[in-house]
Amino acid sequence: MTPPIKQFVLLLEGVNKTFDGFKAINDLNFYMDEGELRTIIGPNGAGKSTMMDIITGRTRPDTGKVEFGKDTDLTRMNVPEINRLGIGRKFQTPSVYIHHTVFENLLLSLKGPRGVFNALLALTTSEQRDRIEVVLKTIGLTKKAEDLAGSLSHGQKQWLEIGMLLAQDPKLLLVDEPAAGMTDEETHKTGELLLSLEGKHSIIVIEHDMTFVRQIARKVTVLHQGHVLCEGSVDDVQNDERVKEVYLGRKKKN
Amino acid sequence: MQSKFKNLEIWVVMAVALFVVVALPCLNACTPESSWFHVSNFTITVYGKYLCYAMLAISVDLLWGYTGLLSLGQALFFTLGGYMMGMYLMRMIGDLGQYHQPIPDFLVFLGWTKLPAFWQPFSSFPFAMVMAMLLPGALAGIFGYLAFRSRIRGVYFSILTQALTYAACLLFFRNSLLLGGNNGFTDFKFILGHDIREPATQRYLFIASGLALLLVYLLCKWLTKTKLGKVQRAIRDSENRVMFSGYSTANFKLFIFVFAALIASLAGVLYVPQVGIINPGEMAPDKSLEAVVWVSVGGRGTLIGPIIGAFAVNAMKSWATRAYPDLWLIFLGGMFIFVTVFMPKGIVGLPAQLRMLWNRFARKPAGETIAPPESVTEVFNQEFKKSPTQGTPKPTPPES
Numbered sequence: 001m002t003p004p005i006k007q008f009v010l011l012l013e014g015v016n017k018t019f020d021g022f023k024a025i026n027d028l029n030f031y032m033d034e035g036e037l038r039t040i041i042g043p044n045g046a047g048k049s050t051m052m053d054i055i056t057g058r059t060r061p062d063t064g065k066v067e068f069g070k071d072t073d074l075t076r077m078n079v080p081e082i083n084r085l086g087i088g089r090k091f092q093t094p095s096v097y098i099h100h101t102v103f104e105n106l107l108l109s110l111k112g113p114r115g116v117f118n119a120l121l122a123l124t125t126s127e128q129r130d131r132i133e134v135v136l137k138t139i140g141l142t143k144k145a146e147d148l149a150g151s152l153s154h155g156q157k158q159w160l161e162i163g164m165l166l167a168q169d170p171k172l173l174l175v176d177e178p179a180a181g182m183t184d185e186e187t188h189k190t191g192e193l194l195l196s197l198e199g200k201h202s203i204i205v206i207e208h209d210m211t212f213v214r215q216i217a218r219k220v221t222v223l224h225q226g227h228v229l230c231e232g233s234v235d236d237v238q239n240d241e242r243v244k245e246v247y248l249g250r251k252k253k254n
Numbered sequence: 255m256q257s258k259f260k261n262l263e264i265w266v267v268m269a270v271a272l273f274v275v276v277a278l279p280c281l282n283a284c285t286p287e288s289s290w291f292h293v294s295n296f297t298i299t300v301y302g303k304y305l306c307y308a309m310l311a312i313s314v315d316l317l318w319g320y321t322g323l324l325s326l327g328q329a330l331f332f333t334l335g336g337y338m339m340g341m342y343l344m345r346m347i348g349d350l351g352q353y354h355q356p357i358p359d360f361l362v363f364l365g366w367t368k369l370p371a372f373w374q375p376f377s378s379f380p381f382a383m384v385m386a387m388l389l390p391g392a393l394a395g396i397f398g399y400l401a402f403r404s405r406i407r408g409v410y411f412s413i414l415t416q417a418l419t420y421a422a423c424l425l426f427f428r429n430s431l432l433l434g435g436n437n438g439f440t441d442f443k444f445i446l447g448h449d450i451r452e453p454a455t456q457r458y459l460f461i462a463s464g465l466a467l468l469l470v471y472l473l474c475k476w477l478t479k480t481k482l483g484k485v486q487r488a489i490r491d492s493e494n495r496v497m498f499s500g501y502s503t504a505n506f507k508l509f510i511f512v513f514a515a516l517i518a519s520l521a522g523v524l525y526v527p528q529v530g531i532i533n534p535g536e537m538a539p540d541k542s543l544e545a546v547v548w549v550s551v552g553g554r555g556t557l558i559g560p561i562i563g564a565f566a567v568n569a570m571k572s573w574a575t576r577a578y579p580d581l582w583l584i585f586l587g588g589m590f591i592f593v594t595v596f597m598p599k600g601i602v603g604l605p606a607q608l609r610m611l612w613n614r615f616a617r618k619p620a621g622e623t624i625a626p627p628e629s630v631t632e633v634f635n636q637e638f639k640k641s642p643t644q645g646t647p648k649p650t651p652p653e654s
Contacts, residue, residue, distance in 0.1 A: 056498065083500040095495040097488040108481070108488055114500045116509045119482035164499065 007070065009034045009172055009202045010055065015064030017050060017226070024050040025061065026226035032172075037198040039205045039213050041237075042223035043246060048206045049092075051223070052174050056089050057082040069171070084114060088165035089174040094157035098150030102141055102160055105149050106132045109164035132167065139163035139193065155186035162193065166201075173203045179212045191215040263558055267471060274305075275464035279457045295453045298460050300572065302528040304565050305463035309470050309521035311548045311560030313514040316474060318546070319554030320483070321510050322490030327415035328518050329541035330422050331390040335519030336526040336536065337426075338389060340439035341373065342382035343450070343527060347443045359441075360434045370432055379446060386523050387516055394515030395508065402504035402511075407493070419537050426534035438533025445527050456528065463524045467561070470517050474557050477513075486510060547590045553600025562601050 010032040017025040025047045032038055042048050053059035054066060057079045066074040074082055083089075097105050110128055136142040139159040144152065149160060158178055165173055175194065179187040187209070194216050197203060207213050213220065213234060220237045222229040224246050230237060237243055278301070281293040310332050317323040344358045351359040357369045375381045401414060429435040448455040477483050488496050489503050496503050526532045535541075544567075552563020567589070574582045593600060599607065 078502075079497045080500050080502045083498055089498050091494065091498075095492045097491045097495065099487055099491055100484060104484055108484055108496075109499050114502070116482065116505050119485055119506070120477075120480055122481040161495075164495075168499065 007034070008032055008067075009036070009069060010204075011065065011067045012051070012054070013065040013067075015054060015061045015066060017047075017054060017059060017061050024226050025054065028064070028223075028227060030221065030228060032202060032204070035199045035202055037194065037203045037205070037216065037218050039207060039217040039220045040223060041207060041210075041213060041220060042229075045225075046223040047226035048223055049176065050226070052089060052176060052204075052206070055082075055174060056087060080114065083168075086168070086171035087174065088168050088170035088172070090158075090161050090165055090176055090178065092176045092180055094154065094161050096149040096152075096157050096160050096164070098148065100149055101146050102136070102149055102152070103132060103145045105160060105164055106135055106167045109167040111168050135163045135167050138166060138196075140189075155182045155190075158182065158186075158190065159193065162190075166197070170201060173197070173201050175203065175205045177206055177208060179207065179209055187212050188215065264475070267468075267558065271464060271468045274301075275461050275468070279461055282453070282457055295456060298453070299456055299528055302456070302460040302463050303525060304568050305460070305467050306521040306525035306528070307545075307548065307568055308561040308564040309463075309467050309524075310518050310545050311552065311564040312467075312470055312474060312557060313517040313521070314542075314545045315549045315554050315557070315560040316510060316514045316517070318549060319556070319559075320478060320490065321486050321507060322493075323507060323511070324409075324412045324546070325415045325511075325514070326412045326539065326542050326546065327417075327419035328514070328545055330415075330419035330537050331394060331515040331518035332522040332525070333426075333532065333534075333536040333541075334390045334393070334422075335386045335522030336532040337433065337439075337522075338376075338382050338386035338519075339523045339526045340442075340532040341376040341433075342379055343442040343445060344439050345373070345377040346445065347441065350443055351441070358434075358439075360429075360437065361432065364429060364432070366432075373432070383523070386519055390515045390519040391512055394512045398508045398511040399504075402507045405504075416539050416542070419542055420539050423534050423537035423539075426537060434533070436534060438531065438535075439526075440531040440533075442527065442530055450527055450530070459524065459528050463528070466520060466524055470520070471557055471561070474517075478557070482506070482509075544586070547586060547593075549600075551589060551593050551600055553602030555599075556602050559600050559602040566601065 008031045010030070012028055012030040015025050015028040016023070028047070028051065030051070040048055040051075050059060054061050055074060057074060057077050061075060064075075068074050068082075068085060068087065072085060077085075097108070100108070107124060107128065110131060112128075113122075132145075133142070136145055139162060141152075141156060141160060141163065144156065149157065152160060162175065162178065165175075178190050178194070182190065191212055194203060194205060198218075205216060207216075217234045219231060220234055221231045222237055222240075222243050224242075229242055229246065230240050232240075278293050278298065281291050282295065282298050285292040287294070310328060313331070314325060314328045317325045317328070347358065349356050351362075353359055353362040355362045355367075357366060357373075361369070376385075397414075397418060401411060406414060425431060426433060426438075427436050433439075442450050444450060445455065445459075448458075450456075478486070485496060485501060485506055489506060493503055496506075522532075522536075545564075548563040548567045549560045550563070551567050552561065553559030567586075570589075571582060571586075574585055578585070597604060597607065
């Protein structure tokens with residue numbers, strides 16, 4: 001597969017990763033346009049999380065190219081460096097700072113210098129407060145700003161974490177199963193939140209829940225055994241024989 | 255309410271500090287020994303020691319309670335600071351030692367006739383003080399850099415710090431290091447031209463320790479309020495999130511580790527002239543463990559907790575080692591277990607804990623807390639009455 005000359009926001013080419021003889025990622029090629037909302041699905045062990053790890057610098061690929069924007073090689077950078085480029089990642093289980101208030105959680109995530117000595121002398125500016133207000137509104141937690149993050153419900157924690165990503169104003173958002181453990185109503189709200197971000201940010205969503213995928217999906221990529229099985233709209237993907245075989249046959253919701 | 259309470263803490267600390275650095279030394283100096291208000295020289299020395307322990311406890315808590323790094327080797331930096339002060343004090347003995355030579359007795363005993371080169375500059379007090387900051391700081395810097403860069407966390411970090419202090423302990427036991435071997439340094443005579451055994455000198459050392467503790471407390475109070483302090487606690491609660499927010503957590507942990515080592519070293523510097531002895535036994539792993547017990551008894555994650563813990567446990571130790579000398583360690587271990595299981599927030603958290611107990615038992619008959627909170631009924635209505643088929647949350651799928 002030859003890549004078009006077009007500028008991608010994210011490009012993975014010929015990526016391989018083996019853990020103790022297990023091929024987690026197998027000749028993976030993945031291209032994403034700027035501003036795209038992409039959904040990745042795939043059965044357990046398909047390599048979805050490993051792919052996220054490779055993009056964010058948590059795991060180094062054995063071989064292959066991982067590039068962000070204009071020729072930024074991600075394989076040579078560590079986690080904080082990659083994050084500072086503008087790649088935010090939300091984990092599957094909500095990880096927020098439970099002993100900080102919602103406001104402080106966002107404050108620590110705001111775009112800005114990340115050095116030790118800067119942190120020693122940094123003061124909260126009114127622009128930062130305004131920015132936090134905007135994010136609070138986006139994630140619907142304005143009333144909870146002064147509450148401890150630990151006191152939030154599971155769904156609210158998930159939204160807060162998405163808000164923490166937004167506070168950084170990232171170019172690319174990686175969102176790992178945002179609807180896990182949520183009620184249907186919360187799931188739907190999460191979907192709307194993600195759709196509202198489309199265009200402003202490039203977003204990759206990993207999801208298991210097909211109802212949720214139907215709600216948000218534009219283009220779906222199916223991963224299987226560390227390789228892209230097929231790509232297309234939800235309907236294309238659901239009607240694909242290979243996909244039915246490996247994934248939907250087992251997972252399809254009543 | 256919360257901020258009022260926090261301000262209250264500062265005022266209480268200032269009042270106690272004023273009492274400690276002004277009233278106690280005055281009572282020691284100006285009242286006759288027969289007076290009811292007299293504070294004995296012994297008391298001054300013992301409390302001076304506790305003040306130093308309190309600083310050590312703060313340094314442990316800054317790592318454990320605030321950053322989630324349980325250091326089991328903090329006494330190493332304390333002892334190193336003490337050794338630097340000890341070297342200066344040894345030089346100040348001059349030729350008043352047992353052998354009446356111009357070099358420390360133990361060097362004469364080892365067959366030295368001239369002072370080894372590295373001992374020479376320690377005749378200077380400023381040099382010794384600079385070394386007391388540089389050496390522990392550099393050691394913490396190098397060790398921390400290697401440990402944090404290799405992402406050593408949790409129990410592995412604890413074991414490594416423990417191993418480090420044990421290794422240093424074995425090293426300092428060797429006579430060939432020319433630092434006094436297992437006897438260490440003792441029999442000090444003068445500090446900055448004053449007779450170290452004079453009550454007045456001890457009083458000044460006591461005041462210096464009190465002021466140093468106050469300074470350390472205020473500095474840490476400020477530090478925890480800065481953004482750095484917020485990042486520090488964020489690392490404790492969710493280090494991954496901090497890293498994935500663009501912070502190099504290794505750098506932050508390194509900064510805190512070095513800072514804590516400097517506090518411990520300062521404590522050691524003030525400790526040695528008050529107790530009059532320093533030897534490698536202070537580096538033994540159990541010393542660091544004791545400091546951890548002080549912090550957990552007092553209440554970790556607070557700054558006032560370690561101070562209270564250091565005083566409470568050591569006061570108890572002074573009493574118990576006299577009354578039941580054989581049982582002290584069992585006592586200490588038992589206390590640690592009790593606090594960990596029943597008082598996770600230590601003495602500082604006790605009022606809140608008692609209030610909760612009070613609410614649970616005493617107010618129950620009044621019927622105030624029996625009714626389910628409103629939110630539960632609300633959630634129930636939302637979830638089950640509106641859409642009975644869709645109400646249950648989906649289980650979290652296993653991670654792929």
